[in-house]
Amino acid sequence: MKISLPSGLVDKLNNLQGDTVSYCVPLSELSYWKIGGIAQCVVEPNSIDCLQEALKISSKFPEVPKLIIGDCSNLLFDDKGFDGVLIKIGNALSEISFNGNEIYCEAGAWVPEVAYHSYRRELSGIEHICGIPGRIGGLVYMNGGSQRRGILENVKSVVVLDQKGNKNTVTSDEIVHSYRKSPFQGTPVIVAAVTLELQKSSRSIVRNTMRGILASRRKKFPRKLPNCGSVFLSNPKMYDVVGPPGYAIEKAGLKGVRKGNAQLSPLHANFIVNLGGATSADVLHLIGLARNTVKEQTGFSMDCEVRYIRPNGEMMQAHKFTDSMAIE
Numbered sequence: 489m490k491i492s493l494p495s496g497l498v499d500k501l502n503n504l505q506g507d508t509v510s511y512c513v514p515l516s517e518l519s520y521w522k523i524g525g526i527a528q529c530v531v532e533p534n535s536i537d538c539l540q541e542a543l544k545i546s547s548k549f550p551e552v553p554k555l556i557i558g559d560c561s562n563l564l565f566d567d568k569g570f571d572g573v574l575i576k577i578g579n580a581l582s583e584i585s586f587n588g589n590e591i592y593c594e595a596g597a598w599v600p601e602v603a604y605h606s607y608r609r610e611l612s613g614i615e616h617i618c619g620i621p622g623r624i625g626g627l628v629y630m631n632g633g634s635q636r637r638g639i640l641e642n643v644k645s646v647v648v649l650d651q652k653g654n655k656n657t658v659t660s661d662e663i664v665h666s667y668r669k670s671p672f673q674g675t676p677v678i679v680a681a682v683t684l685e686l687q688k689s690s691r692s693i694v695r696n697t698m699r700g701i702l703a704s705r706r707k708k709f710p711r712k713l714p715n716c717g718s719v720f721l722s723n724p725k726m727y728d729v730v731g732p733p734g735y736a737i738e739k740a741g742l743k744g745v746r747k748g749n750a751q752l753s754p755l756h757a758n759f760i761v762n763l764g765g766a767t768s769a770d771v772l773h774l775i776g777l778a779r780n781t782v783k784e785q786t787g788f789s790m791d792c793e794v795r796y797i798r799p800n801g802e803m804m805q806a807h808k809f810t811d812s813m814a815i816e
């Protein structure tokens with residue numbers, strides 16, 4: 489496939505030192521859902537300096553779509569691909585270090601590994617993140633977690649970069665957050681590193697809590713087929729009256745329903761699984777169907793946790809796209 493990026497940008501990307509630059513990358517190989525066409529370019533920086541340099545270069549080409557990604561465990565790419573540059577923050581930028589009760593993580597640190605280190609150091613507070621796939625930068629952006637908790641409860645400070653690569657540090661008193669909401673969403677801010685503040689505990693207490701959480705996740709969640717975790721966010725008002733999204737979808741008679749090769753999981757209806765060869769259109773159809781049917785039957789609207797990315801780089805909660813589609 490031919491690269492359709494400005495040649496000036498390609499030349500500059502090829503000269504980057506310390507970054508891995510790949511062209512024409514199948515998004516189905518990057519995304520947890522194993523869905524998506526071809527991304528024009530993927531850059532993987534191996535230090536914060538390199539990340540800054542990659543941002544500086546790409547900011548000189550504002551017409552080219554650009555997006556920061558981690559493990560793509562919460563992302564639905566389009567079958568038509570991504571016509572720009574993805575900056576992937578992963579293993580190459582994943583240093584973890586310790587200072588008393590604090591853990592410093594570069595944004596690409598793997599979430600289960602951060603949880604494991606907290607256990608090894610007998611530090612409590614983030615047991616709820618064990619078993620969540622993805623990178624700490626993505627988790628902070630999403631304010632992800634479990635047990636109705638979010639990672640930002642334990643964030644002391646975040647090193648952020650702007651679109652041109654300029655660095656700044658924001659501290660917890662400046663980070664206003666709520667359930668699955670962070671101040672970074674809807675802004676062009678890039679999370680480069682995070683310092684977590686935890687409490688001293690004992691290894692056995694932390695281990696037992698984590699074991700309990702992992703056991704309950706194993707029981708509830710489909711593990712064999714590609715998926716992106718919970719598709720819809722829990723809505724506290726709906727929770728009190730109807731229940732969580734999975735229950736609401738099941739009550740609406742949609743558990744196990746298929747569109748093409750995507751399916752509302754028969755194990756947990758808030759998961760959409762790829763049975764093999766599912767398309768982004770199949771998944772979007774099921775999202776729209778579940779959202780519309782639950783709204784008709786209960787009066788509650790379920791918003792998506794999952795983000796849909798258009799080929800032009802626009803990213804949105806997936807329901808915002810399906811609301812504009814005709815679903816039958």
Ligand SMILES: Cc1cc2nc3c(=O)[nH]c(=O)nc-3n(C[C@H](O)[C@H](O)[C@H](O)COP(=O)(O)OP(=O)(O)OC[C@H]3O[C@@H](n4cnc5c(N)ncnc54)[C@H](O)[C@@H]3O)c2cc1C
Pocket residue numbers: 520555556557558559560561562563577595599619620621622623624625626627628629630631632633634672677678679680709715716717718795803
């Ligand atoms: C099986 C399964 C179970 C899951 N369970 C849970 C769960 O229990 N709780 C939960 O909260 N989530 C869960 N998730 C969702 C997901 O794992 C988390 O939200 C995860 O932390 C996202 O990290 P990521 O690196 O994959 O981010 P991505 O999916 O790559 O990106 C998610 C969003 O974050 C942005 N982003 C990523 N990195 C950065 C960065 N460094 N700076 C700025 N923006 C960035 C992206 O642009 C995108 O908008 C689950 C997913 C799966 C597949």
